[in-house]
């Protein structure tokens with residue numbers, strides 16, 4: 241039996257102008273336990289909304305979601321809170337998703353307190369330290385706050401917070417898109433390692449086709465709230481059947497516009513007429529500007 245079963249899921253939003261926007265438009269899919277399903281598509285195609293609907297961070301308008309056989313949409317608030325420990329999410333912007341006032345220890349401890357998972361504080365703290373160690377953060381980070389961490393370290397905290405309750409399903413909503421390339425690779429390696437070690441099921445939302453190619457066994461292509469093509473990652477990405485997927489792949493492969501070394505791209509020359517001679521180009525306000 242699949243661990244995730246979604247049928248005819250639909251979600252609309254009301255725009256400030258009073259228009260109805262259909263963000264997810266009748267999506268159906270299954271995910272087997274231990275699998276990684278990649279969801280790709282342009283910005284605004286509905287990927288994040290779908291990820292949030294799965295965990296009921298948004299309420300769907302219609303359709304059904306079964307996670308581990310549980311009808312997520314039918315769960316009462318208390319039952320949903322209890323089940324949340326099994327179904328977690330890692331967000332795109334680690335800094336925005338971490339409470340800046342809390343220390344790393346408090347951030348990772350919180351889901352354990354909410355789920356009442358440990359018998360004592362000592363047990364809880366041991367679990368926090370073990371999970372941080374698993375994501376590659378030593379005990380020296382425990383008392384730091386998010387602002388004192390690099391982007392990669394912040395995302396490791398986001399991952400530890402998602403994994404500390406030993407979930408079975410994790411939605412990864414563009415978990416590395418705000419990070420530098422080298423950091424991105426090491427976080428993806430870690431996520432892959434954790435998936436194998438813990439037998440996790442991932443729903444991996446991404447713009448980045450190359451990342452999905454390496455990371456996911458299956459891919460769904462989303463366009464205007466619908467799945468237009470689904471299948472094994474290498475089939476969909478290397479031999480797309482649908483015109484929309486073909487266009488998406490072609491756009492991803494397109495080279496950057498050529499610029500010759502002496503082509504200034506039409507920018508004004510440095511020190512040219514547009515820049516006053518006494519302007520040092522600094523973005524900091526001058527004393528005169530402050531006065």
Ligand SMILES: Nc1ncnc2c1ncn2[C@@H]1O[C@H](COP(=O)(O)OP(=O)(O)OP(=O)(O)O)[C@@H](O)[C@H]1O
Nearest residue numbers: 253254261263281282283284285286287288289290
């Ligand atoms: N809370 C909301 N209220 C109103 N409209 C929303 C809300 N959340 C998303 N939308 C709209 O729903 C559509 C789908 O957005 P969504 O963020 O799911 O797309 P996405 O594919 O994840 O895009 P991105 O890759 O840029 O994150 C967009 O038109 C978006 O503006």
